[in-house]
Structure formats: structure tokens, C-alpha cells
Amino acid sequence: METERLTLYFVNGEPQRSEEDDLTVSTILERAGFKPADQYRLERDHPHHTYNDLNEVVEIHQEERFTALFEGVTPAS
């Protein structure tokens, strides 16, 4: 019986699993619960890289870590 291989990766420290090795930035964000994706920015932790295009395809590696941030500057009170 063929075993389904899932790639484990992390967004903001929370584990995510994917059957696909290639996901768009928006898909990574949305599957991690960050919707709509255009309100967020995704960065890869190591090596550090900022994804500027939500449609960019990201090759996911096992145990890779990403950080999701809000897009734009945080307002002060």
C-alpha cells in the first residue's frame, strides 16, 4: 500500500502539512489561517527571505520554517 508523503513545515511555529511540495505564498498563508492573504507578508526564516508576490510558488522543504507578519506598519494607539 502506497504511503502518502506529507511535507511538514511551520508557520509562526505552528505545524502545517502538505501533500504538495510547491505552494504559492497565498496558499501557505491561507492554510495557516491568515486570510485574506493580502493583509499578510510571508518570510522564510532560514535563509531569510521575504516573499513579495502572493502568487510566487514556494518549494517547501521538510521542517522549513516561515514567519507570517501583517502587511504595512503597525499603528500606534
Place this chain on the structure above:
Amino acid sequence: MTNEDLVRHLEGLGLTVETLDRGPQGKWIVVRDYPINSGTLVGQRRDVAIQWSPQVPYIAPSAIQVRPHVVPMGTRNAQGSPLGPEWQYLSRVLRCMPTPQAWIVHINTILSEF
């Protein structure tokens, strides 16, 4: 969400979390050695304190406290903290419905902006 939800989420991420009762200065959720993964402080860590919100339903406080300081006092909406001089008060508003996940995004974003 509740304050307890936030504590559980932070602990679930493997972070060291303490609840501090400072009497007149209120109750605080203190996260030790929060990792900074973006911005000029990347690779560094800070203690982050979030005031325990007494409101029901939960209302996110409009600031976080960090230790050690991240900017010169008086710049970038930073000022003295009720937790003491080693801490820095950063006035920053959570820009969505409060959830533990939103708090993590919020802290990550604030710490990436220096």
C-alpha cells in the same frame, strides 16, 4: 479568546511563559526569550510582556512591553514601562480580531519594525 487561551498557545509553541502579578501595575503574561525572525533585530530575542486583559469579551491591550529595549526611549512610540526601567512600552494596536494566532503575527510584526 481569553488570556488563558493566549498563554496556552504560547506554551504550545514551546515558549516559556510566566504570569506575573504586579499588584497596582496589574497582571501580565510574560514570554521569555521570544525569537525575532525578521527585521534588523533578526536572530535576537526579547522578553515580551502583554497586559492581562480584564475585559470580557477579550479586548487586546494597545501596547506590548519588551526587555531589553529595542529603540531609544521616546522614539517610535516607545516609552517607560510600568514593569520597570529595563522594560520598554511600545504603543502598538492589534489590527484585527484578537486570537492567539493574531497575537503572534502582531508580536512578530512589531519586532520586525526596528
